[in-house]
Amino acid sequence: MDLIRIRNVEKKYKNGVTAIYDLNLAIEKGSFVFVIGGSGSGKSTLIKMLYREEKPTKGQVIVGGLDVAKLKNKKVYKLRRKLGIVFQDYRLLPKQTVFENVAFALECIGERRDIIRTKVLKALEDVGLKNKVHEYPDNLSGGEQQRVAIARAIVNDPKLLLCDEPTGNLDPEKSMEIMKVLESINKMRGTTIIMATHDKEIVNKMKKQVITLKDGHLVKFKQKGTYVE
Amino acid sequence: MKPFRMLGRSIRDAVKSVIRNFSLSLASISCITITLIIVAVAIIASLNVQNFTEAIEKDMTIVVFVDNDSDEDDxxxxxxxxxxxSNVEKYTYQSKQDVKAKMQEESEVFNTVLNNWNDEESPLKDTFQVKVKKIKRIKQTAEKIEKIDNVAIVRYGEGMVDKMVSAFSSVEKVTYGIVIALVLVTIFLIVNTIKLTISARKREIKIMRLVGASNITIxxxxxxxxxxxxxFGSIVPVLIVTYGYLAFYKHFDGYLYSKLVQLIKPEPFIYQVSLVVIGIGILVGMVGSARAVRKYLKI
Structure with missing residues (x-):
């Protein structure tokens, strides 16, 4: 069953630049998909449209049954609660501990304290950081900080995890650690993962579905694909 | 339960923020305090003047003298x-005989003089004593009565009443002007305090939005x-209202200058004024922050 359906989508920014041209895609539930392409290929725009940071100029983007383009600003939270988002720059709160950073996602949606505790500890266990709950982000390595961000993204059991260049700031070894964490989340929790990257090595090693974009056009959509320039 | 949890969280966050931006919060609180002290004094003065005006109003009467040659039908x-x-609340009628009898009762001199006059010679007239509903319209009411046929003279202490009414309304206008100006300055300061808080928590707001916090939660x-x-800004004004007014009332023994200018009894007056002052403080704070949120919190 498709979790995401994109039909005839075009995205044109106010400055006149078109980032996506006539895109058609269907992504199944539980899949792990890489979105690759060079700078300006439209990777980030595609990810941003999936979490409704950007609206398509034309066409339909349906995520988990919600038509993203038609979603009003004040209703965006309904979509965001169904997905987790991970960024290259982690976006953690430096004055809060690892536990508090992850719990923040649940506090914001009014979850009960006992449930928050259980879910946060489970998420931190899944990313291998259960022993760092009281640490502050600044005392952690880049890889660990990204794992905290992943824990925060999955703590609410989302159906979809969007990752925008999550390994962009990490060395190859730490990058592979992150990929292992993401792969295990995909397998253990059944979370659909869409990851924008330009890391050739990772894509080639993981052998997952690959969407290749070039200058805003879909060039290829392959099962067990590799990174092709 | 969820709304209560969210409210609890919001209050906790708000208190944290007040402490975190302490110097700025203190500036806003000080400004609110000064404004509310003036507002409180204005309220107390205005209510006391109102009380005193009402007391005078109760005494204020239009005396209508009827022409001497009028008969009973007139x-x-x-x-x-x-x-x-419409402005007439009630009236009483006194014939010149009633007036004569009353005056004769009051003084021996009047008695002798009035006995020497028969009804035709008497300078006394039949009168109506009219009480009005609104003292501000006493002049118009007197003018209307004056136009009625067979009315000789109308008296209501013209000069004194006019002056008093216009003096009170000028004082009222100036007070309202000062209060409005101060409230506006305070709102402006609160807008700036909240603006800085918003900018200090920009990162947090972004993350809240990403993890699915609703707009109201943010x-x-x-x-x-x-x-x-x-x-917080209303604490000092409330203390001043409570203890200041009590001391003031005791010092003047409940009257200002003469027994005519009676002060309002402190209880429950000071508690009512305190509640109003707290209410205004919270309202001004809310208006200021709502304005800042609308203007600077783009989500």
């Missing part, structure tokens, strides 16, 4: 016309912060 006609005027802590500033 008097009835005058009465009918007075009754029609905005509420800032609105509550404004209300807390208002509440």
């Amino acid at each position: 008097v009835k006609e005058i009465e009918k016309e007075i009754k029609k005027i 905005k509420l802590p800032f609105i509550i912060e404004g209300m807390i500033l208002g509440l």
Whole structure:
């Protein structure tokens, strides 16, 4: 069953630049998909449209049954609660501990304290950081900080995890650690993962579905694909 | 339960923010305090003036003198016309015989003089004593009565009443002007305090939005912060109202200058004024923060 359906989508920014041209895609539930392409290929725009940071100029983007383009600003939270988002720059709160950073996602949606505790500890266990709950982000390595961000993204059991260049700031070894964490989340929790990257090595090693974009056009959509320039 | 949890969280966040931006919060609280002290004094003064005006109003009477050559039917006609005027609250009629009897009772000299006059020679006239509903319209009411046929003279202490009414209304206008100006300055300061809080928490707001916090969840802590500033700012004014007015009342023994200018009894007056002052403080805080949220919190 498709979790995401994109039909005839075009995205044109106010400055006149078109980032996506006539895109058609269907992504199944539980899949792990890489979105690759060079700078300006439209990777980030595609990810941003999936979490409704950007609206398509034309066409339909349906995520988990919600038509993203038609979603009003004040209703965006309904979509965001169904997905987790991970960024290259982690976006953690430096004055809060690892536990508090992850719990923040649940506090914001009014979850009960006992449930928050259980879910946060489970998420931190899944990313291998259960022993760092009281640490502050600044005392952690880049890889660990990204794992905290992943824990925060999955703590609410989302159906979809969007990752925008999550390994962009990490060395190859730490990058592979992150990929292992993401792969295990995909397998253990059944979370659909869409990851924008330009890391050739990772894509080639993981052998997952690959969407290749070039200058805003879909060039290829392959099962067990590799990174092709 | 969920709304209560969210409210609890918002209050916690708001208190944290007030403490975190302490110097700025203190500036806002000080400004609210000064404004509310003036507001409180204005309220107390205005209510006391109102109280005192009402007391005078109760005493204020229009005396209508009927023409000497009027007969009983004419008097009835005058009465009918007075009754029609909307600002007339009540009236009483005294014939010149009643007036004569009353005066004779009051003084021996009057008694002797009045006994020497028969009804034709008597300078006394039949009168109506008219009480009005609104003292501000006493002049118009007197003018209307004056136009009625067979009315000789109308008296209501013209000069004194006019001056008093216009003096009170000028004082009222100036006070309202000062209060409005101060409230506006305070709102402006609160807007700036909340603006800085919003900018300090930009990162947090972005993350909240990403993890699915609703707009109200994001905005509420800032609105509550404004209300807390208002509440803290009302503490000193409330103390001043409570203890200051009690001391003032005791010092003057409940009267200002003469027994005519009676002060309002402190209880429950000071508690009512305190509640109003707290209410205004919270409201001003809320308006300021809501304005800042609308203007600077783009989500």
